[in-house]
Amino acid sequence: MNDLPDEPTEEETADAPEGEETETCSDAEPGDASEETPQATADDGGEATATVARRLLIAGNWKMNAGGFDGTELATAVANAVADYDDVEVVVGPPATALAAVTDAIRQAKADVGVAGQNMHAEESGAFTGEISAAMLKMCGCQWVILGHSERRTLFGEDDETVAAKTHAAFNAGLAPIVCVGETLEQREAKQTLEIVSTQIAAVLDELLEFSGMGVIAYEPVWAIGTGLTASPEDAQAVHAAIRKQLHQRHPELAETTRILYGGSVKPQNAEGLLAQPDIDGALVGGASLKNESFSKIVEIASKLAQQAKTD
Ligand code: 13P
Numbered sequence: 001m002n003d004l005p006d007e008p009t010e011e012e013t014a015d016a017p018e019g020e021e022t023e024t025c026s027d028a029e030p031g032d033a034s035e036e037t038p039q040a041t042a043d044d045g046g047e048a049t050a051t052v053a054r055r056l057l058i059a060g061n062w063k064m065n066a067g068g069f070d071g072t073e074l075a076t077a078v079a080n081a082v083a084d085y086d087d088v089e090v091v092v093g094p095p096a097t098a099l100a101a102v103t104d105a106i107r108q109a110k111a112d113v114g115v116a117g118q119n120m121h122a123e124e125s126g127a128f129t130g131e132i133s134a135a136m137l138k139m140c141g142c143q144w145v146i147l148g149h150s151e152r153r154t155l156f157g158e159d160d161e162t163v164a165a166k167t168h169a170a171f172n173a174g175l176a177p178i179v180c181v182g183e184t185l186e187q188r189e190a191k192q193t194l195e196i197v198s199t200q201i202a203a204v205l206d207e208l209l210e211f212s213g214m215g216v217i218a219y220e221p222v223w224a225i226g227t228g229l230t231a232s233p234e235d236a237q238a239v240h241a242a243i244r245k246q247l248h249q250r251h252p253e254l255a256e257t258t259r260i261l262y263g264g265s266v267k268p269q270n271a272e273g274l275l276a277q278p279d280i281d282g283a284l285v286g287g288a289s290l291k292n293e294s295f296s297k298i299v300e301i302a303s304k305l306a307q308q309a310k311t312d
Pocket of ligand 1: 220225228264265285286287
């Protein structure tokens with residue numbers, strides 16, 4: 001979308017709120033993540049720029065779709081289609097009803113495709129009718145969980161505190177969270193984009209630092225979700241750079257190893273411009289992840305960019 005009401009200026013970017021006091025990663029406890037838990041690749045700390053290759057991650061959020069045999073079919077098609085793109089990490093996020101069958105289908109296809117839950121409860125167990133725990137997601141074969149999606153925040157009343165509690169519980173169970181942040185159109189128009197996003201990030205910074213490199217952030221401007229409106233690559237990059245800076249203020253290695261995905265009407269037609277940005281490390285794809293053709297095309301585009309980056 002090129003006629004956005006208000007894009008963060010360089011000045012706003014530079015003014016991203018200071019992180020809290022710097023902690024060292026050596027203070028952090030190692031996670032009890034299982035071996036299959038995904039990790040970003042990085043060697044050392046450094047400036048808050050894309051100096052370390054972060055493996056591109058393309059994740060599909062199926063939302064409340066493809067929750068039965070249709071989900072198994074979609075997962076099998078994706079698993080077969082992306083088999084050759086091993087320089088890109090691929091994750092699918094089916095509804096809870098299809099998780100076990102989808103992980104089984106991916107196993108049968110011998111594919112390197114991760115599986116994400118779309119939500120979970122922060123408690124380990126108890127009288128929470130209809131809810132799903134992190135351990136249950138693990139039992140269904142998930143390595144990932146999407147947390148704090150704007151639909152959870154706006155339709156189901158999740159606030160930063162809830163998202164932080166869930167993030168903590170996910171890490172503790174060995175699940176890698178994809179924590180979603182993003183501003184509404186109203187907030188963007190009021191020039192509050194960076195303030196809103198940095199507040200949402202600040203709520204999970206402790207958890208992200210403790211399990212440095214394991215967590216993923218997804219910047220999803222609410223006005224771009226399911227609307228067909230996409231942030232221009234420059235708009236998105238400006239917010240991603242501010243997020244990276246906030247992570248860097250907390251700890252340089254956290255900035256280097258944390259992947260920041262963009263989400264909001266990502267499709268094959270706009271993926272290349274977005275994924276080519278230095279601080280965009282992948283995409284969280286909604287609508288276009290429901291068709292193998294469009295989702296695997298986005299993975300193919302990411303793979304091409306990863307190949308190019310290797311030869312640069
Ligand atoms: P769309 O790609 O359909 O806009 O959805 C984005 C999203 O919400 C992914 O989590």
